[in-house]
Amino acid sequence: AQSVTQLDSQVPVFEEAPVELRCNYSSSVSVYLFWYVQYPNQGLQLLLKYLSGSTLVESINGFEAEFNKSQTSFHLRKPSVHISDTAEYFCAVSDVEAGGTSYGKLTFGQGTILTVHP
Amino acid sequence: DSGVTQTPKHLITATGQRVTLRCSPRSGDLSVYWYQQSLDQGLQFLIQYYNGEERAKGNILERFSAQQFPDLHSELNLSSLELGDSALYFCASSSWASHTDTQYFGPGTRLTVL
Numbered sequence: 001a002q003s004v005t006q007l008d009s010q011v012p013v014f015e016e017a018p019v020e021l022r023c024n025y026s027s028s029v030s031v032y033l034f035w036y037v038q039y040p041n042q043g044l045q046l047l048l049k050y051l052s053g054s055t056l057v058e059s060i061n062g063f064e065a066e067f068n069k070s071q072t073s074f075h076l077r078k079p080s081v082h083i084s085d086t087a088e089y090f091c092a093v094s095d096v097e098a099g100g101t102s103y104g105k106l107t108f109g110q111g112t113i114l115t116v117h118p
Numbered sequence: 119d120s121g122v123t124q125t126p127k128h129l130i131t132a133t134g135q136r137v138t139l140r141c142s143p144r145s146g147d148l149s150v151y152w153y154q155q156s157l158d159q160g161l162q163f164l165i166q167y168y169n170g171e172e173r174a175k176g177n178i179l180e181r182f183s184a185q186q187f188p189d190l191h192s193e194l195n196l197s198s199l200e201l202g203d204s205a206l207y208f209c210a211s212s213s214w215a216s217h218t219d220t221q222y223f224g225p226g227t228r229l230t231v232l
Contacts, residue, residue: 032217043120043208043223051218090161094217103174104215105151108161 002027002093006109014117015083021076021112023065023091032094033074034106035065039087047089050074061085086116121145122211122224130230136197139227143190143211149173150192151212151221152184156205167192168215199231 007022025031032051036044048059055067065076074091092106121144131137143150152164163176167186178184181199186192196203206226212219 030217036223041225043122043225044210045120045223046220049220103166104149104212104217104219104221105163105166105174105176106153106221107163108153110160 002107004091004093004107004109006089006091006112008112009110010113010115012115012117013081016080018079019077019081019085019114021089021091021114023074023076023109025072025074025091025093027072027093031067031069033065033067034092034094035059035063035074035076036090036092036108037087038090038111044090047076081114081116083116083118085114088113120222120224122209122222124207124209124224124227126227127225128228128230130232131199132232133199133201135199135231136195137199137229139194139196139207139209139229141192141194141209141211141224143192143209144222147211147213147222148190149212149215149219150186150190151210152178152192152194153208153210154205155208155226156202159205161208164194166215173215196229201231204229204231 005024034049035047048057050067058064088111091109123142125140148169151166155161164178166174184194208226210221210223212221
């Protein structure tokens, strides 16, 4: 079974500072990884995803994540955060069965609350 | 706005009761997923429907059931409710049922069982 571990439950940081949210996964088959963001009182929104190809993926609002197969990690980074980045961030893996059958259901980590202080 | 709608937004009920949560997927999406978000369990996958048929099942209790109708909207039925069922229930939709699809989440239904 696949699982996701987010190593930090809360990350406080000052505005314009860099941030890294850590995510490790375990999977016995092909890996497809996602980061979702949840703003207060809202649903989840996709931030970025890794399916194949370049191990570095970027979002439109300055976040990036790097797939590292040897370390089974998919850490999320941003070089300079804004107050508006305050939210909860979820790392997730998509299930693919041993025979390659995919259903698309996601297994989520426990979430990391990013709080950006002025 | 993701294009996925969920009703009601809030639901308060008593133990032992039954409730129905409704989800309308984005226009054109064939797949609907249900997730439960609680403080102790986090975000957990419950069940998936694709074009009217059950496709995958997760940690869904026997007291819970779901269906997807011909117009592709979906309902999650929760019965014999317990205090521990209090949670935020999300519906998500995607075009197909593949690991490459982006899932678009609704705003959720907050269920409180008293």
